[in-house]
Amino acid sequence: MNQPDMHITVGGVVFKNPVLTASGTFGYGKEFEPYVNLHHLGGVVVKGISLAPRRGNPPPRIVETAGGMLNAIGLENVGLDRFISEKIPYLKEIGTRVIVNILGDSLEEYQTLAQRLSEVEGISGLEVNISCPNVKKGGVAFGTDPAMAEAVTRAVCTHSTLPVIVKLSPNVTDISQIARAVEAGGAQAVSLINTLLGMAIDVKTRRPRLANVVGGLSGPAIKPIALRMVWQVAQAVKIPVIGIGGITTTEDALEFLLAGATAIEVGTANFVNPRASQDIVEGLARYLTDNKLSGISEVIGGLVVP
Amino acid sequence: MNQPDMHITVGGVVFKNPVLTASGTFGYGKEFEPYVNLHHLGGVVVKGISLAPRRGNPPPRIVETAGGMLNAIGLENVGLDRFISEKIPYLKEIGTRVIVNILGDSLEEYQTLAQRLSEVEGISGLEVNISCPNVKKGGVAFGTDPAMAEAVTRAVCTHSTLPVIVKLSPNVTDISQIARAVEAGGAQAVSLINTLLGMAIDVKTRRPRLANVVGGLSGPAIKPIALRMVWQVAQAVKIPVIGIGGITTTEDALEFLLAGATAIEVGTANFVNPRASQDIVEGLARYLTDNKLSGISEVIGGLVVP
């Protein structure tokens, strides 16, 4: 029997399968080397990178919730220079696509990141985080206003030779509207969702459980919301949609693909099961074989709405 | 030792304690009689009532998700007339406050409901559902636009002699803005959150698990989002805030009270543990006693943000 065809294309780049890992949940790839054959993955999206290194928020930074977790890492990262010198050499050798997640607090920072990363070998695309709810400046404003979202997208696209994926915030009234704005701005794809703003309180101390007070909710708990948004956005735009949010099993991944996602990213599940991303790659291949489907394209957008 | 003082006041009405039951999760009260001493509760919010009876959505209407559930009941209800003739006589006798949740698809329908219910004995307040995501007309538009939200509020308030609580939708970019609009419209209180729009797909049949395709997510999964919104709204408005969303245990209730909620509503938890509402009333009393607090007012808004 023929191997089913798992490849997908986003922004002109071919990925060997639709399973990527979500930014901030997979380190810089190397951390998962003991658990996953990295070259079996469709791609790795690395932790969000800013121009200068960032300390991030003070601890405590994470708290578990029902079926999920809150994080207020605050975009801690090594900064662009150390990312290029320390992380890229390893990432170039892992045998899969590397997408770099970028963030900034001004159009200029996004532009510079786009420009500088376009000159680096070994990168297959940029994922633009316009939605992180953790950092007080930057982030939120871009992702919740269509005009700003379009502006950042345009800034990145005009300064980059790489395919640009814009990562959308779910903390909005109408995510389709933002998706359309970003498409108009030139994005080759959108990915969604980033985390939902949430909070938890320690009733013993009467204090917030996160030093930052609020944080981003992720994990299986948010999957229904993410899936609904992916379905809405897939109908609203023509560019490929990458589905993210609570994907933990092969079935979860299939739900997003059926809803119209061309690819998916595995996030919090990497913490629960460090092999999750590879398990899903294998699970999808088995699903195609078991159902005698020739390729993953027979799944994407296959939802039947009677 | 003195009994701790559990009473709270919303819109000039005194409730014996801050624990209410959420609309649509407690039937018309009677359904829980075998499990709960209804007169021990702070109040009962009944299933949403429209002017005419509504069939609601076709089945399937519910699906379980990680730490939560989706519902697309579609606001099935017996309509105002049968509510008044069949349900009110029982509700008048249960020995606690009865709040009637109302919904309409025009300002006029809300007005009429407010007017007619103001003449009915045995009702302590109205909760105005401007946010239900299940019904294609009505609902959504009111709750996601500040001007419309203000308009419905004003329509209800000017036609009602009862305290008016406006129930907010979480499917918005800035819930504080809606809360302020509703306060300006004359609401005596706001309650939040209603359900978050979500979706689930049956990968075997490739069909949505809900006949309505999308539904409202509720349960412990959404608690962090609800708590964050309650905290934001409590800072944004001067009127009392009623916290709703995933409240299942006494600790959950305390989190909402600490975040600034004057009262809370127990929803999906009633399905998981039919005694949940009463357990929380008893748990709060025990908490006050154990911590030597004289009353629940020493908890409300007690969050310490360093």
Next chain:
Amino acid sequence: MNQFEEQGEIVRQEQLAPEIFRLTLTAPDIASNARPGQFVMVRTNPGYDPLLRRPLSIHQTIGNEQLQLMFKVVGKGTRMLAAMSPGQRLNLNGPLGHGFDLAGKQAICLVGGGMGIAPLYFLAKEILRTSKPPKCVVLLGARTAAEFGPLPRDFMDIGVKETHFATDDGSLGHHGFVAELLKHHLDPANNWTVCTCGPHPMMKAVVKECRGHGWQCQVSLETMMACGISACLGCAVPRGDLSGPYLHVCKDGPVFKAEEVAWL
């Protein structure tokens, strides 16, 4: 409403077939009020995964104190139930819904498929205990003989005279669908009341057969349920004529007259 929430104490856990279990528990309030066809909502675990209670028919009551549930492991909740052992406590509430109505019936046939057999055992016991119908025929279907576990004997032991079987693989009785047994074994001269519980296509075939003969038919329906007590309105099914408000399985059922509901 005679409904109760109880911390049932598990007294026995039996594995009847590879995936089929029978749990016996002490829950006197529920047991002493239960009628055949009613169900309970079971909290399968103290945590949030799975979150909701699971509806299970009452397989039988034993004396006034105990009740039995028979279930198939199909997912998380039933897997957790299967892992429970004697001495542990299980929170459940019930008895819920309306059971079968056999007042004044003369010739009764019970048709069960798969786990739909569960409530019929309670019903058979009750029929044999309370009345002496001229006929009580039991027709049971499953995928394989193994899936019946000890049930064939159980029905015999309580005094059912006539039991026929159908299996998908022919390993016991008729090789085919249980609904096909109706025409083989029910004397059309009698005015049968057929009570059926099982997979939807099976019940649909039974209903069709009954309609052809003008027999009365009572069906026990399953839907997703969040509350089981008529509070969530999640368990809606369309009426026979597809008009008017929906029926609610947990309150108006789970047992309906076949013509009350739609067979789509």
Next chain:
Amino acid sequence: MNQFEEQGEIVRQEQLAPEIFRLTLTAPDIASNARPGQFVMVRTNPGYDPLLRRPLSIHQTIGNEQLQLMFKVVGKGTRMLAAMSPGQRLNLNGPLGHGFDLAGKQAICLVGGGMGIAPLYFLAKEILRTSKPPKCVVLLGARTAAEFGPLPRDFMDIGVKETHFATDDGSLGHHGFVAELLKHHLDPANNWTVCTCGPHPMMKAVVKECRGHGWQCQVSLETMMACGISACLGCAVPRGDLSGPYLHVCKDGPVFKAEEVAWL
């Protein structure tokens, strides 16, 4: 990186005290690579409640195949672990983080409080096995004598000559804090290396005492952890001088030199 994910098979579950358990499992890859002070991330259940893995120190390895975890039931995850029994499998990954560094140390004192004792047993075994320090003093604290379970004997059995105890209620040894034992039992003439693990206030007091004497001190820290493998950046702690990037307990620790981290 010598890290492994294994389906450890549980070979023994012991209840040492009312809330304290010791789990022995076969996990050869992890066991044969573990060093004292390292930890594992344990998936306490196959479902989503609780969702995240739980970090637990390696209490000891037995041969090259087995490892032991010692834990206190404080919430859902540890309660689930306590309910597991021999024959069941537990998914865990490790060994993680950096352990204690005792290369060339002459006089070593281990100070453990509560569950902080867990990794120190492994450490004591290793010290006695690999080197012959002139001194190895063990100081253990708990709320009551019962909480120690069989540990006092266990430490004796492996050849620790000098063990002193402190309990909050005076039921064993010194009535008071374990940190107070340092000045009672450590000869200031020696150049001690103190290794400590336990509640934050206890370690803070130990660090202060060491600083007063100019003794080296290594501390094992606990924070909330989502991944345990340096991917989530959740386990941040401020550096000793409060400046620069945060340290990450799962990667830079859990064992740190006391002066590396801030004592707020």
